[in-house]
Amino acid sequence: MLNILVIGNGQCGNRILDAINKEAFGGKSKFAKFYSQQKYKSNVETIAINTAMNDLKEMRFTKAKDRVHIPHLHGVGANRNVGKNVFEENKANIMRQIEERGNFDIGFVLTSASGGTGSSFTPPLIEELKKSYDFPIYAVVVLPFREEGTLYLQNAAFCLKDIRDSGVDGIILADNQFLKQIGGDVQSAYNSINDMIAKRILFLIDALDSEMMMVTDLGDFKTVMSGGAGLATIGFYEADKGTPIKSAIQKALSPSGLLFSTDVYKEGSRAMIIIKGDKSYLSIDEISTEVEKLSSSVGHVFKGIIVRKGETPQVLAVLTLEVAEELENLYSVAVDAIHQEREKKTRITEQKGVDRAFSQIDGLEPDY
């Protein structure tokens, strides 16, 4: 049995964590609190960390003892410098909360790259965890909608770089911009994206702790995640009875299955494909053909098969990337945003526009 730590930082991280708990407890919020029986055999400890009390209160499937409030106004207002200081001041408390949960085989830290709390807490938290423990830690990082504004874009660029420098064992990317194809209003898009991420992480956890016909284990996952440029994404597809397994694998690797925009055949570096379902669906020939197709373009592909009686097939693909064109696009937009913010600041200090307006009444008194 694996011991797994999942930490959700900031609003986005908290919500994805809540989606994981929802899925793990079978979606029964009322009962989950009382009968804390997870569906999965791994021991999964979840911790939500936030400066905003309201974000923590909003969680419906995460136990109160798993919600850690770090008092600082109602959040850090997308300011990563403030966030880093708040983390530093509260570091001992946060690390103690984690230490109390015991030791782990693997950890995940979930966050958005672009807000204040999650994006500034995650890099130093991972750094601290890496100093204190020797289990691998993976960051699951949500990139912003590109139209969310200059501050979010610049945060995303610096946050990702900070996470990469933190000693993290790999970064799994999910991109709101790419996933907004799901459609609907913002709240339902968030919920669907969070459910997508939760489902993939829980499948992975389940797979790493399962008896497989063809085995992939934590060691293989670590090898995949250490490939490429330290960046990865996850694809998933749940097929119905009539779908041939080769189409299910193709769909998991296609834009509709992935969390981040990439052509896996061009940008992939290493991969792990895990297929789960009743053995009547699992044609070894079809699986081998698809896996060979992928390995001929990306290099090494680990393959795992979990036989589950009566279940329709599901496919999970973890892919590390050698290059990520979409990330380069994001950085070029972020660089424009940083320049825009800087120019605005210079203009304000040079012109002192508002001060100039006020100075016109210097020395005057109202006359009634």
Ligand SMILES: Nc1nc2c(ncn2[C@@H]2O[C@H](COP(=O)(O)OP(=O)(O)OP(=O)(O)O)[C@@H](O)[C@H]2O)c(=O)[nH]1
């Ligand atoms: N996928 C997804 N993205 C979210 C969700 N909530 C917020 N975001 C995205 O996260 C970014 C904002 O970060 P938050 O996580 O809200 O910020 P925070 O870490 O709580 O930081 P502060 O509120 O500034 O203290 C934006 O890019 C949002 O689009 C969510 O539930 N799901």
